Amino acid sequence: MLSSIRSLGVGHFVPFVPLLLVSCQSTGSESVATSETEVATKTVLVADRPDPLGLCHELKDAVQRDSLARLHELVAGRPHPAGSPGDEALIDWMAAYFEELGLEVEVQPFWALLSFPISAELELVSPERLRLPLSEDELEADPFSAHPELDFGWNAYSASAEVRGEVVYANYGRLEDFAELERRGVDCSGKIVLARYGGNYRGYKAKYAEEAGAAGLVIFTDPSDSGWGRGLSWPEGGWSNGSSIQRGSILTLPYYGDPTTPGMPSTEDAKRIDLADIGLPTIPVQPIGWDAAQSILHHMSGPEAPDAWQGGLPQRYRLTGGSHLKLRLAVEQERRIARTANVVATLRGTENPEQAVVLGSHHDAWTFGAGDPCAGLICVLEAARVWAESGVRPRRSISFACWGAEEHGIVGSVEWIEAELEGLRANGVAYLNLDMAAMGMDLRASASPSLQRVLARAAELVPTAGDRTALEDWLERAPGPHADGLPAFGDLGGGSDHAGFVAHAGLPSAAVHAGGAEGVSYHSAYDDLAWYRSVVGGDYASAELVTRMVLCTSTLLANEAVVPLDPARFGPEAVRHLEDLTRRGRETGAFATGGSATDAVALETIDPMLAELAEGLAVHGERVQRLAARLADGSAGLDDERRGAINGLLVGWERAWLDADGLPGRPWYQNLFAATDETSGYAAWMLPALRWAVEQGDGDLVRGQLGRYEAVLDRLEAKADRLESLLERPTSGA
Known part of the structure; x- marks a missing residue:
């Protein structure tokens, strides 16, 4: 799959030695330095490979908090937005780090359209003249806040323009918020819209403001939401x-x-779309803090906003500012093709090196990125160290990926996917995303159905406080919906690097996260080591928890004789999503209220239009579950040929959901099981072609999309037929 990576011999490992000498508070763990002799003595011959469960315990016990703390200082000590000098320096450092571990290293440069801030101004023009602040305060308690490489606040890809206008308040700037303004007779044409963060991806706030005719958009952080x-x-x-x-x-x-x-x-020499044909924002957009927003809201005198639109500042929020209140907004940015890079290091497998488990986090950040992304990036780097220093070579390859330019629009990981698409679809086992992963001690995950069981198994191997396991804690906080002993999993939507692996490549994917810290510094100048160590914790227990979790998960996925993917989970999960679609369709008018389905599923919760598909998916899931039980009972007796064929089938199972035509209006999204939604940018649309039709409120469109899902079910059944035939074939020599 990674044909551009050079091959290294078995046992070619060198110790991790910090590449920079930095001060680091002690966390009570042993030094990360290991002699080359010690590493060599731990090299394990393939024939002596430990069992996966034993290896999980060995690897998780090798995670060192001192190492995580030191890595954090190295990757989050300087601002490093994509395409900046800090970004370039970090890319070089990560490549050298992986090379010192003896891993196969690929630095994949790409040339993408990025955005760079030049200047911005926001001021009250009337009833008083007042320049509003666009940078954070420098704090004595946070010395990072005075770093000379920090930029003022900005929104990438804003149009460069200067506008003046009256003010309209649009709550969260969601589609329904602009619809409510229109219903109330509030015209946004030529106005500067003021909206608060939250409720949707910020880009949709700009999109809907632009569609409403606004001259510009100002987005503020409201104290009720995150203050x-x-x-x-x-x-x-x-x-x-x-x-x-x-x-x-x-x-x-x-x-x-x-x-x-x-x-x-x-x-570098790719054929490119003309910028005028892309659909980039055409209005200036500027983010601010609530101190600046209060100076605007204080002068607004129009109709009161609905109670649900009231934020946390000490005055009534109003829909319009009145003719006396005018703002001037001036934004200048440069949009240009710029070079940055992904860094991908691989521990080559011994039996099926073409099959790969990928652990990844992006490396770029708007400022220091101590939380986003580096609280996850350090887990990827530490997992690589632990695997490399173990001396163990897994059956399947493991890649440790550090993606570039995620913050600009999930750029780097998608560029890698597009370059490696054929190999990924043929041999990609799974992708585990660790963006901003270690932010507390409450472990959870959003995951493809086929990964849910192996993630739960891994969590059961990870200890937490009081002789408990991470799985016990997870189940206590969030029991699952199917009464099968699994915790609740989120659905994968947008917002990070898993999106391309799920929606375009069709790989089983998971976003692993430990949250619960009391605070947020998201994308601000305060997303630094001072904030992280004060709020999340300087003991790095959260990062230790996440690293142990992904080490155990990657061990099971890469080292069990039969790949522990669970395609049977698609049955109950798909039925659950059809129930959700039924509820939504009754809201939009796509389905009539009431109705019943067949006896195979929950009768009152599935619309008759979806009943046959629901029954087929439920029956398919039960069939695959029975086949999986047979496989588990007889896996020890499989010869290499049959085991290899079964593994190849399991690895490619999820691609049955891919459709080359993609979603209506979004052909890049080719997975008919999961996609990012169309209106908020973060949420998931499950069974997205059907969801699209449901959102149109048109039952005929739903019927038109059903045929595509019937074809998916046919492909899934063909895979089940193939698995059954492999299980029934006599063992070689029998």
């Missing part, structure tokens, strides 16, 4: 303060990756 309405503000507590500004991209394209090369790798 003193939740707890004490930084630096007294962990929540946003009045100057905190959330940076971020505002792209809303029907695909991820480089905007100029949809579906194709963004090489």
Whole structure:
């Protein structure tokens, strides 16, 4: 799959030695340095490979908090937005780090359309003249906040323009919020819209403001959402303060990756779409903190906003500012093709090296990125160290991926996927995403159905406080919906690098996360080591928990004789999603209220239009579950040929959900099981072609999409037929 990576021999490992000497507070763990002799003595011959469960225990016990703390200082000590000098330095450091571990290293450069801030101004023009702050306060308690490489707050891909206008308040800037403004007779044409963060991806706030005719958009952080309405503000507590500004991209394209090369790798000489044909934002957009927002809201005198639109600032929020209140907004940015890179290191498998488990996190950040992404990036780096220093070579390859330019629009991972698509679809086992993963001690995951059981098994191997396991804690917080002993899993939507693996490549994927810290510094200048160690914890227990979790998961996926994917889970999960579609369809008018289904599923919860599909998926899931039980009972007696054929079948099972035509209006999204939604950018649309039809409120469109799912079911049944035939074939020599 990774044909561009050079091959290294078995046992070619070198110790991890920090590449930079940095000060680091002690966390009570042993030094990460290991002599080359010690590493060599731990090299395990393939014939002596330990069993996967024993290996899980060995690897998880090798995680070192001192190592995680030191890695955090190395990757989050300097601002490093995509395409910046800090970004380039981090890429070079990560490549050298992986090379010192003896891993096979690929630095994949790509040339993508990125956005760079030049200047921005926001001021009250009347009733008073007042320049509003666009940068965070420098805090004595947070020395990182005075770093000379910090940019002012900005939204990538904003149009460069200067506009003046009256003010309209649009709540969260969601589609329904602009519909409510229209219903109330509020005209946004030529106005500067003020919207608060939350409720949807910021790019859709800009999209809907632009569609409503706004001249510009100002987005602010409201204290009720992430400030003193939740707890004490930084630096007294962990929540946003009045100057905190959330940076971020505002792209809303029907695909991820480089905007100029949809579906194709963004090489230096790639053929590109003309910028005028992409659909980039055409209005200036500027983020601010609530101190600046209060100066605007204070002067607004129009009709009161609905109670649900009231935020946390001490005045009534109003829909319009009145003719006396005018703002001036000036934004200048540069959009240009710029070079950055992914760094991917691989521990080559011994039996099926073409099959790969990928652990990944992006490496770029709007500022320091101590939380986003580096609280997950350090887990990828530490997992690589532990695997490399173990001396064990797994059956299947494991890749440790550090993606570039995720913050601009999930660019780097998609460019890698598009370059490796054929190999990924043929041999990709799973992708585990660790973006911003270690933010507390409450472990959870959003995951493809086929990965849910192996994630639960891994969590059962990871200890937590009081002789408990991570699985016990997870089940206590969030029991699953199917009464099968599994915890609740989230559905994979957008917002991070798993999106391309799920929606375009069709790989089983999971986003692993441990949350619960009392605060947020998301995309602000305060997303630094001072904030992280004060709020999440300087003991790095959270990062230890996440690293242990992904080490155990990757061990099971890469080292069990039969790949522990569970395609039977698609049955009950798909039926659950059809129930959700029924509820939504009755809201939109796509389905009549009431109705019943067949006896094979919950009768009152599935619309008759979906009943046959629901029954087919339920029966298929039960069939595959029976086949899986037979496989488990007889796996020890499988010869190499049959085991290899079964593993190949399991690895490719999920691709039965792919459809080359993609979703209506979004052909890049080719997975008919899961996709990012169309209107918020973060949420998941499950069974998305059907969901699209349901959202149109048109039963005929639903019927039109059902045929595509019937074809998926046929492909799934063909895979089940193949598995059954492999299980029934006599063992060689019998």
